[in-house]
Amino acid sequence: MYEEPYRWVEAVGNRRQYLDEQFTQGAPVVALTYADGILLVTVSRGTPKLYEIYDRIALGGMGHPADLEKLRFSLLEMAHVEGFNRSPSDVTGARLMKYGLAPAIKQAFEEIYKAPFIVKILLAELGPKPERDAFLTINYDGTFEESRRWAGLGATPAVQAQMGRYLESQAGCEQAPLAQAFETALCAWAVGALAQTAPEPSTGESTPGSDPSEKAAGAVAATEDKAALLAHVRKTVAEKSLECVLLERKGPGSSKYRALRPDELGTLFPPAVKASTPT
DSSP states (O other), rough: TTTTTHHHHHHHHHHHHHHHHTTTSSSSSSEEEEETTEEEEEEEESOOEEEETTEEEEEEEEHHHHHHHHHHHHHHHHHHHHHHSSSSGOHHHHHHHHIIIIHHHHHHHTTSOOOOOOOEEEEEESSSGGGEEEEEEEEETTOOOEEEEEEESSSSHHHHHHHHHHHSSSSTTGSSOHHHHHHHHHHHHHHHHHHHHOOOSSSSSSOOOOOOHHHHHHHHTTSSSHHHHHHHHHHTTTTEEEEEEEEEOOOSSOOOEEEEHHHHHHHHHHHHHTTTTTO
């Protein structure tokens, strides 16, 4: 019956609803430019969500671990084949997204007789200067966006927009030292986490705040002060693992990717979080 256009559209709509629900319990991902490179932050419960793809390119994801691993390996293979056949400078986040990730995810989403990828992905690419850093995010349906300075993954576009508004309000972050950027990233992460776990509005007639974007805005409005955001981070890291990786502009060698060690994280945590963080 899905050969009929109306049925196909209905099936795609059902698929979107299903996928939207899958991400509500996922952890947001934040990536931003700071003075010496790019910082990526998320939390996980055992399975990593941040990876190196190629020298200057890192990946952050949310969704099903098996789907994320399958796409990550595809990107790794594509990046290294490109680097071998052409040159390392030809391996870019834009090429990986436009010719690798986006077609594969879009095809899986539209083939309604098969399972879609339950995944959202962020690619961060380090440039020679902060203004040349690039960020690309892709949704579960294959649509992607490119941005500068920062990017975020959240359960819904409204959540991502809320995270973006917070990061946009942090003027000068791209020139900030690592410690300041780390605090900003933690707060942006908390903005996303609080927005996507905000309670659904009551059923019935439309009321103020029933729109998803209004719901997200309302959730963060109550916690827009830094202390409340860091309090949520403190509660989360007491139960889950914080992941934090860097793409260091002045890092030695060709690979600029580096995961922060626990002792380094301990020195970076803001006092409001450090008080309850295991050392």
